[in-house]
Each structure stands twice: as structure tokens, then as C-alpha cells.
Amino acid sequence: MPAGTGAPACPNIGSPHAGRLATGPLELPEPPLTHTRFSAPRLALALLGSILILFIVGPLVRLLFMASPAGLGRALADPELQASIVLTVLCASAATAIAALLGVPLAYLLARARFPGRRLLQGIVDLPVVVPHPVAGIALLLFLGRHSLVGGALASAGLEFVSHVPGIVAGMLFVSAPLLVSGAREAFATVDPKLERVARSLGDTAWASFRRVTLPLAGRGILAGSILAWARSVSEFGSIVILTYNPKVASILIFDRFTAYGLSAAVPAAVLLLMVALAVFALVRLVEPKEQR
Amino acid sequence: MILLDGLRVRVGRFDLVDITFEVATGGYALIIGPTGSGKTTLLDAIAGHTSLLAGRVWTHGEDVTGLPPEKRRLGIVYQQYHLFPHLSVGENIAYGLRGQPIAGEAADARVQALAALLGITSLLGRGVHGLSGGEQQRVAIARALAPRPSVLLLDEPFAAVDPATRTALRRELRALHEAEGITTLQVTHDFDDALRLGDMVAVMADGRIVQQGRPEEVFRFPNSAFVARFVGTGNVIAGQVERTGPLEADGRFAARFVSGALELHVIAEREGAAHAVIRPEDLLLSAAPLPASIRNRIEAVVERVEHLGPVVQVQLAAGRDLVAAVTVATATELGLRAGVRVWLGLKATAVHLV
Numbered sequence: 294m295p296a297g298t299g300a301p302a303c304p305n306i307g308s309p310h311a312g313r314l315a316t317g318p319l320e321l322p323e324p325p326l327t328h329t330r331f332s333a334p335r336l337a338l339a340l341l342g343s344i345l346i347l348f349i350v351g352p353l354v355r356l357l358f359m360a361s362p363a364g365l366g367r368a369l370a371d372p373e374l375q376a377s378i379v380l381t382v383l384c385a386s387a388a389t390a391i392a393a394l395l396g397v398p399l400a401y402l403l404a405r406a407r408f409p410g411r412r413l414l415q416g417i418v419d420l421p422v423v424v425p426h427p428v429a430g431i432a433l434l435l436f437l438g439r440h441s442l443v444g445g446a447l448a449s450a451g452l453e454f455v456s457h458v459p460g461i462v463a464g465m466l467f468v469s470a471p472l473l474v475s476g477a478r479e480a481f482a483t484v485d486p487k488l489e490r491v492a493r494s495l496g497d498t499a500w501a502s503f504r505r506v507t508l509p510l511a512g513r514g515i516l517a518g519s520i521l522a523w524a525r526s527v528s529e530f531g532s533i534v535i536l537t538y539n540p541k542v543a544s545i546l547i548f549d550r551f552t553a554y555g556l557s558a559a560v561p562a563a564v565l566l567l568m569v570a571l572a573v574f575a576l577v578r579l580v581e582p583k584e585q586r
Numbered sequence: 587m588i589l590l591d592g593l594r595v596r597v598g599r600f601d602l603v604d605i606t607f608e609v610a611t612g613g614y615a616l617i618i619g620p621t622g623s624g625k626t627t628l629l630d631a632i633a634g635h636t637s638l639l640a641g642r643v644w645t646h647g648e649d650v651t652g653l654p655p656e657k658r659r660l661g662i663v664y665q666q667y668h669l670f671p672h673l674s675v676g677e678n679i680a681y682g683l684r685g686q687p688i689a690g691e692a693a694d695a696r697v698q699a700l701a702a703l704l705g706i707t708s709l710l711g712r713g714v715h716g717l718s719g720g721e722q723q724r725v726a727i728a729r730a731l732a733p734r735p736s737v738l739l740l741d742e743p744f745a746a747v748d749p750a751t752r753t754a755l756r757r758e759l760r761a762l763h764e765a766e767g768i769t770t771l772q773v774t775h776d777f778d779d780a781l782r783l784g785d786m787v788a789v790m791a792d793g794r795i796v797q798q799g800r801p802e803e804v805f806r807f808p809n810s811a812f813v814a815r816f817v818g819t820g821n822v823i824a825g826q827v828e829r830t831g832p833l834e835a836d837g838r839f840a841a842r843f844v845s846g847a848l849e850l851h852v853i854a855e856r857e858g859a860a861h862a863v864i865r866p867e868d869l870l871l872s873a874a875p876l877p878a879s880i881r882n883r884i885e886a887v888v889e890r891v892e893h894l895g896p897v898v899q900v901q902l903a904a905g906r907d908l909v910a911a912v913t914v915a916t917a918t919e920l921g922l923r924a925g926v927r928v929w930l931g932l933k934a935t936a937v938h939l940v
Contacts, residue, residue, distance in 0.1 A: 487668045490635045493655035494662045495682030496733060501656075505681075509672045 353567065360564040368561030374546065378565065381543040384458065385526035388465035389519050392473045397515060400477035401507075405486065418474050421467050426531025429467050433536055437463060460537035465526035472525055476518015480511035517580050524573045527566075543569075587611045588632075588737045588769055593641035595631045597624030601639065602793045609737075609786060611646065614763055614770045616780045616801075619790035620816070625773035626665070629739050632771070633660050645736050645769075661730030661768075665742040667722040669714040675725050676701075676710035682733035700728040703762060720751040727759070731766060740772035744779065756782050777817040781805060789813050810940050811861040819938075821864040821908050827854045827939065843937065847905030851881040852937040863938040866899065866911035870931035873920050882932040891922050898922070904930060 360368070368374055403415055421429060437444040437454040444454060454460040484507050492502035508515075530544040541549060543566045551559035593605035602624050609615040619625050630636040632643055634655035642651045650658045661682075669678050676697055683693040701707040704724040709717065714725065723743060730738060743759070744752040760783055763770055772779065780787040780801040788798035797809045808814035814822045823845045830851075831840030841854035843862050850862065870876065876883045886904035893899075898917040900910045910930070912922075920928065 485668060487664055487666070488670060490630065490633070490655070491662065491664070491668050491729075492670075492681070493635065494633055494658070494660055494735075495729070496656045496684075498654070498656055506670060506672075 356560070356564060356567060359560050364561045365564060368565055371562075373541075374543075374562050374565065377541050377543050377546040377562075378569070380458070380461070380540055381527055381566075382569075384461045384542065385465055385469075385523050388462045388469055388526045389473065389523040391462070391466055392470040392522055393515075393519055396470055396474040397477050400474045400515075401481050401503075403474070403478045404481035415478075419471050421471050426468060426529070427535060430464060430532035430535030433460075433463055433467060433532060437536075454536065456537050456539065458537070458540065461533050461540075461542055464532035464536050465529050468529055468532060469522035469525040473515075473518045473522035476521060477511065477515045480514025480518070481507065483514070484510045513580060517577055520573060520577045520580060524570060524577070527573070528570060587644070587646050588771060589644040590632065591642045591644065593628070593631065593643070594639040595624065595628055595636065596639055597627045597793070600624070600793055602628055602790070605641065605795060607786075607788050607795060607798060609769055609771050611769055612767045613786060614760075614772070614784050615786035615788070616784040617771065617773045617788045617790060617795075618777055618780060618816070619773070619775065621775050623790055624793065625775075625790070626741050629662065629741050629771075629773055633662050633739055634658050659733075659736045660739055661733070661735035661737070662739045663723075663726045663730050663741065663743055665745050667726040667746075669717075669722055669725055669729070671714055673714070674710070675706065675712050675714060675717070678714060678725055679710075679728045679732050681729060696732055697728075700731055703765060704728050704758065718751075719747040720755060723747060723751075723755060724758075727762070731762075731768065736769065738768050738770045740770065742774055743772065744774075744776070759783065777801075777805070780817075789816060791816070806865075807938055808863055808940060811863075814861065814863040814938075814940060819863050820866040820911075821862070821869075823848070823862045823864070823906050825860065825862060827852070827857050827860045829854070829857050840934070843939070845906050848884070849905075850884075850932065850937055851934045852939060853934055854939055860939045863940055864908070864932065864936065866909045868932060868936040869902075869908060869910035871900065871910055871912055871916065871920060871922075872929045872931060874929065876929050876931040880931040881934040882930070882937075884930040884932070886928055886930050888922055888924055888926045888928060890924060891917065902928070902930065 399418070403411065403418070424432070434455060435441060437447070437460070439445055439448050439453070439455065447454070452459055454463055488506050488510070489502045492506045493499070497505060528544060529542075530548065533542055534545055534548070538545060543562065547559050547562045547566065550562060588609045590605050590607045593602065595602040595605070605628065607615070607617065617625060617628065627636055631638055634650070634653060638651065642649055644650065645658065645660070669675075670681065673681065679697045679700060680693055683696060697710070698707070701710055704727065706721060706724050706728065709721060709725070714722065717725065723746075727743075744755055747755060756779070763783075772783070774780070777787075784801050786798065787801045787804055788795045789804060790796065791812050797804055797813050804813065805817050805819060808817060808819050811822050811824070814820075825843050825845030825848070828842045828844060829839050830842050833839045838853050838855055841852050841857070843850040843852045843854075843860070845862070852862065854860070870880070884904045886902040886908065888900055889903050889907075890901040891898060892901075893914070896914060897911050898914055900912060900917070900922055902908045902910060908930070912920075920926070922928070
């Protein structure tokens with residue numbers, strides 16, 4: 294597909310462009326090529342931008358160089374830190390799996406169906422993004438605590454949230470689900486519904502056309518959304534610290550060591566968590582559709 | 587056979603109403619309407635992708651109105667082709683062969699045969715990105731035909747290709763239609779498609795079918811000024827019919843058609859307001875006054891001469907603006923250019939009143 298030919302940056306549903314494939318991943322127009330000539334305004338833009346870039350890269354690089362190889366080795370061998378990272382990864386995976394199971398069908402509905410209240414529903418899904426995480430933690434505590442209607446019922450069925458592992462998953466799910474749902478919704482929106490119609494007319498049931506056409510085309514976008522949700526779960530602190538302080542996920546363990554023993558005790562764990570986060574970030578970049586990079 | 591029986595389809599804020607149309611088994615029919623008249627929605631409704639407000643769809647004697655799209659055995663080709671971008675050309679064509687009683691080698695043979703028929707064998711292993719409009723079109727048609735549907739539905743198949751490709755595709759589609767013998771229904775805004783491909787045509791206006799019949803018939807005898815203009819019959823002039831002769835046994839009579847300064851001898855069926863439809867090639871051009879055997883002899887001035895390949899289109903002022911079509915040889919012989927005075931001859935029977 295020709296890139297950078299001034300194609301509009303909208304999902305090309307029912308695209309009027311003659312002769313083009315009517316579907317495909319979201320196309321962002323390449324910025325027009327301009328000569329990199331010296332000019333004062335552009336220099337000012339570059340200067341402002343580099344301050345921000347340094348502000349992001351600087352602390353992370355500083356942190357990575359803080360930990361000595363010996364310190365990292367000790368951190369890796371630390372059973373409490375090991376257990377904490379395993380717990381974090383497992384809980385984040387569980388939260389992502391639940392978000393995918395419940396969120397992908399919702400994302401498909403939001404992308405395809407036109408029904409009253411669709412925008413409201415979309416707003417609700419995005420709501421956790423604007424709720425401060427400790428506030429989310431308190432809300433979840435009130436909702437899932439033993440003395441609440443829902444929490445009480447679940448507790449009597451053997452599912453306890455507060456100060457238990459499910460509380461960690463609940464906090465992670467609350468803050469990460471919007472990322473997965475919007476990623477999947479955008480991915481579905483780029484699949485032209487007419488492709489599904491063609492598949493149906495070629496003998497596919499609704500489910501078969503979803504499985505053979507829609508899912509393969511939206512798959513990368515959904516996967517990218519899932520990885521972002523997973524990464525968001527791994528880094529969650531604010532709501533978990535209120536719901537389930539113990540057992541400690543990695544972010545809480547780092548906070549705990551920092552407050553109890555000071556900076557030098559927190560650094561190796563922090564570096565390890567940062568490395569996990571960077572690995573995930575690299576994975577997202579690999580999975581993401583090229584056009585969205 | 588496909589029979590549309592009183593279909594009513596919602597298109598945005600308006601409805602297509604009372605769409606009744608029959609395509610004979612093995613026939614090629616077209617529904618023609620202006621852009622934005624809901625033709626794609628009509629095809630979607632026939633294919634079962636959009637619900638009908640009223641009416642029934644029959645294919646080969648079976649009422650398919652209540653069936654889901656996958657049970658209707660209707661192949662559909664959309665204007666933008668909608669090839670599956672994650673599959674190769676070959677996989678696109680073979681898509682509908684999965685789950686069919688034929689499989690494996692037989693399916694492969696079917697793909698090969700269709701690709702050969704459409705001249706896309708060399709593309710089979712390729713992805714669909716970077717195919718030209720004409721190539722995408724051929725793949726989409728092959729994909730629709732592969733599972734041997736009972737009816738082929740085509741949505742503006744030539745709208746997105748250049749004129750040269752359009753001519754080639756029309757010819758191929760006609761040949762393919764003859765080879766496969768599949769009942770075909772095409773929607774288009776281009777009456778040329780109907781003249782070149784169809785054996786039945788229905789013209790839509792304001793959500794209804796306003797005329798249907800054989801394409802030459804509709805072209806020659808449009809039943810309204812709208813159809814005449816839309817199918818491009820030529821001159822459409824509003825005026826009045828005044829009776830001048832006795833009523834004949836066939837219900838017709840000799841009459842005068844008056845439109846401003848233009849007066850024509852015509853054969854009419856009723857008096858009063860009417861439109862005269864005159865085909866450009868029925869206007870005879872001459873440098874000298876014409877013999878009296880030609881009923882209508884009109885003096886005119888050439889306003890513009892346009893060369894359209896083998897035909898020369900001449901715009902004339904003769905009380906009303908008229909368009910005539912002559913051969914290049916005639917145009918040269920008469921020395922046609924703007925400002926030249928000519929005589930127009932027109933048989934009374936060549937004026938079609940609607």
C-alpha cells in the first residue's frame with residue numbers, strides 16, 4: 294500500500310479511494326520530507342524536545358548504572374524478590390487474561406454495533422484512566438470488602454480479595470482493562486465490515502467469518518493492547534497498596550524496602566523491575582502493526 | 587433465476603420501495619441508478635446482510651428471504667473488491683471452497699481453472715497488496731465464483747478501474763458469464779454497462795424502478811424524461827403536443843410538437859405537455875435544403891464540434907439546443923465548425939414522445 298501519499302489518517306472504512314484495498318491497518322501519513330536546514334524556530338523546537346527526552350532517558354539510565362553486577366546477582370538470588378516478581382507476573386497475566394476474555398467481545402460490540410448508549414459505554418470503559426489509583430483502591434476495597442454486598446457474597450463462596458492475591462488481580466484489572474479494550478476496539482474498527490460480509494456470502498457462519506477474517510486482521514492490535522495492559526498491571530502500585538499489601542508484588546516490595554532500609558536496598562529490585570518493563574516494551578514494538586509505530 | 591418480489595429496503599433516511607424484478611436463469615441483468623441511490627444497500631439486502639422491510643427474495647424457485655447469507659449461495663463482488671488482506675491471491679479465491687463437498691485437489695483445480703479463465707494464474711502465490719484495480723477485480727470475481735454460487739451479485743464492478751481496463755473487464759465478464767452460465771445481477775450507474783452486458787435492465791429513480799426491459803428498448807424508448815436523460819438517449823426537449831391529423835386505428839395521430847421557436851412534425855398518442863426524445867444519430871445534417879420527403883427540415887447554426895473518436899458530436903442552435911452525431915467523414919465533407927449554417931432533417935417517426 295502506498296505510504297505517505299497524503300492518505301487521510303482515518304480508519305479507511307468504506308474508503309472511497311478507487312483501486313485501493315479497502316481495508317488494512319490504520320495508515321498514518323508520513324510527515325512530508327523537508328530539508329533539514331538550519332532555522333531558529335526549528336532549533337528552538339529541537340531544544341525543547343531534547344530536554345524532555347533527556348528527562349525520560351536520564352533517570353532510567355542512571356538507575357540502570359546504579360546497580361552493580363554483584364548487587365544484581367544478589368537481588369536475583371533473593372528469595373523474597375524472586376517470589377515477588379513471580380507473583381507480579383502471574384497476577385498481571387491473570388488480570389490480562391480476564392480483561393481479554395471479557396473485554397474483546399465488548400470491544401467488538403463497541404466497534405461494530407450501533408446502539409443507544411454506545412458512547413456512554415465507551416466512556417465507562419475509559420473511566421479508570423482518570424481515577425487516581427489510590428482512589429480506585431479505596432473504591433475496590435469498599436466494593437469487594439467482606440462487609441459489602443458483592444465482597445461478602447464472594448467471600449462466602451471462598452473468594453477473598455482484601456489482603457489476598459485476588460485483590461492484586463482486581464486492582465490490576467481495574468486499571469489495565471481500558472487499555473486492552475481500546476486497543477482491541479481500534480483494531481476491530483480498522484477491519485472493514487464488508488470483508489465479513491464477503492466471508493459470509495462465501496459460506497461462513499458469523500462465528501467462522503470472525504475467526505477466519507476479523508480476528509486474524511485485528512489480532513496484532515489486540516495482542517498489542519493486551520501487552521500494554523499486562524505492562525500496566527506489572528507497574529500497578531496505588532490500588533494494590535490499599536487492597537493487598539501482603540503478599541507483596543514487586544512495586545510494593547520496592548516501596549517497602551525503600552521506606553524500611555533506604556535507597557541502596559531498593560535499587561537492585563527497582564533495576565530488575567525496570568528490565569522486565571523494558572523487555573515488555575520491546576515486545577510491544579515488535580508486535581505492533583508497522584504503520585502504527 | 588432470481589426474483590425480487592416487492593422489496594422494501596431502508597437506505598439511510600429513505601426507502602427503496604416496491605423493487606420487483608426478475609432475472610432469468612443464466613441471464614445478465616442490471617439495476618441502474620444514480621450514485622447514492624442505495625444500490626449497494628439493495629445488493630446487501632438481496633445477499634442477506636441487511637434486513638428487508640418488506641418483500642421476498644427467490645433464487646431458482648426457492649424462497650431465501652429468511653436464510654442467513656451463508657445459506658443463500660449468492661456470490662457478491664463489491665465495488666472496492668474487499669480482498670482479504672491477510673491471504674494470498676490463491677487463498678482468497680479458495681476461501682469459499684472450504685467446507686464444500688469438494689476439497690483438496692478438486693478445490694485446487696477449481697482455483698486454477700478460474701485463474702486461467704481470468705488470466706491471473708501468475709498472481710496466485712502473491713499477496714493482494716500492490717495488485718492493480720483490474721487485478722483485484724479479477725481476483726474478487728474468481729473468489730465469488732469459486733464455490734459455484736447460484737447467483738452472482740456485482741456492485742459497480744467497473745467504477746474503480748481506468749477506461750481501458752473497463753473495456754477489457756467488460757469483455758472478460760461477458761465471456762465468463764457465458765462460460766459459467768451463472769445468473770448475474772449487477773448494479774451500476776453507467777448505462778453503457780447495460781448496453782454492452784445485459785439482457786435485462788431496470789432503471790431506478792427516487793427509490794423505485796421506473797422502467798425495465800431489454801437495454802436497447804429502454805435506450806430507444808425511454809418512458810420518461812428522467813430515463814431518457816439518465817440513459818443518455820440524447821436530446822430531451824420539453825414542449826406541447828398539438829393534434830393536426832385524424833386519429834388512426836392504432837390510437838396515434840399526426841401532431842405538431844412545439845417548444846419555443848422549435849416546431850416538429852411528430853406522431854403522438856396524446857396531446858398536451860410532453861418531452862420529445864431525439865437520438866443524436868437520427869438528426870440528418872446537410873449543407874443544402876433537404877428534400878420534402880423528410881417531414882422535419884430545420885435550419886440550424888453549429889455552435890460547437892466535438893470529436894469523440896469515430897463519432898463527431900455537433901451542438902446546434904435551432905430554436906432549441908440540439909445535439910447531433912455524425913461520422914468524421916460527414917463532418918469533414920460539410921466543413922462543420924462553429925458558426926456554419928446547416929439544414930437538419932428528422933423523420934416524424936424518429937421523435938419519441940414521453
